[in-house]
Amino acid sequence: MYQRRSPPGFGKPSASDSSVRKPRGKPAGKAVNKPLKRPAQARAKFTVQAIYDAFVRIWRDRGWAGVTTRAIALETGISVGTLYDYFPNKHALLSGYVRHTMDVLLEAIEQQVIQATGLTWRERVHRLVRLTCGIDVAELAYFDADMLALETQIAEPKHHRRVYEEMSAKWLSAFDACTDLPYRPEPDTVRALYLSIWGARRYYWLLVDPPDISAGKWAAEMEKLCCAVLEKK
Template sequence: MTKHSEGKQRRRSDLVAGVAESNSAPAQPRKRPRQRRSRFTVLAIYDAFVRIWSRDGPAAATMRNVALESGFAIGTLYEYFPNVDALLIGYARHLADTALAKLDTELERTEGNWRERLHRFICACCDFQAAGYCDDQLLQLESSLARRGDYTRFFARLERRWMALFDSWDGPRPERAQVAAIALSVWGARYFRQRLGEVRTLDSWVDQLCLQCEIALQDG
């Protein structure tokens, strides 16, 4: 192992105990919960994982500690997640699903003109705190574990929500390329704002982003 890969492995070990070696593909969740009982179980596991991570730090978020915190047998955790890497990936996907569900809820609200609907949709898209707990260390580790296909699939789902918005309102109907650009710009702004943490001078960033998107749609 080179000095670079050794350093990378040490940095990841500082974040989470028991992660896979840096030169191996991260384990994936074994299955997505389908039935109500399994969904309840997985959500309880995520809640326990987040409580430990935020309270005791990333290194404490081991499979054994999550099992103790959640009240489930450790074998139950292994039914869904082979290790902590897979648990974190599953939680990141849960956050993404939650964010998209918020957009679906907003799409059901058809009242208001197109500017009002655009503002609400962007606000829902940029409300990263509503999706669930996620600190900078979680973001860093998630980005190191995620596969390229994860981002591709998520963006396709995100883009479909934007297209549904534009197809259902009384405002401009942008071309596909502009839809993708707006979706990418708004989500990218959300992600980078989340990484910045507390910056008081950016309190009105969502309003400014809405204004820029409105101008782009009018000019397009």
């Protein structure tokens, strides 16, 4: 997901951006739609988080076309040069942000489902399904159908594989934490449950608020599906 190359092209800077410092490195070539580096130090993490927060505000207010170098810089107060140090173009910014949403989700499952104490298996499954469905979950990072529609421009098969491996591992750990389950489901069963919900989630985003089933109702039905499988021996 992170690659140190420096292709140009971030949004459409205005004429007042003539002093923009272009990314350092190799000569311009084919654009790389990935962040150039992952922040390691606390200050760098704060900077990148501020960029992501500004990206979401601009996205929700002005859409993809409104995401430009100048807009991000003005919104954050971060220099354009610093912005280019991390993101060579707007697709790289979107790629980094989507990865960020996954990191937030994985951490939420770890803390609220796997590490949580004093929960019955039903309560743990409720939290797991709720987070995985990602509908109206305030603690998760913002994501919408328009972002999903741009996925083919930033994602490669290896990225999908990585998400599958990380999420299925979290699901397996979540069920390991359910020590009061009626019986232990096979790993393949757990992976199948995860895929059924994750695939449905992606399609639900594409439908954009279907009138015949609310997000809450859909998530509740997914939870019923999981519980039915776990109770049937």
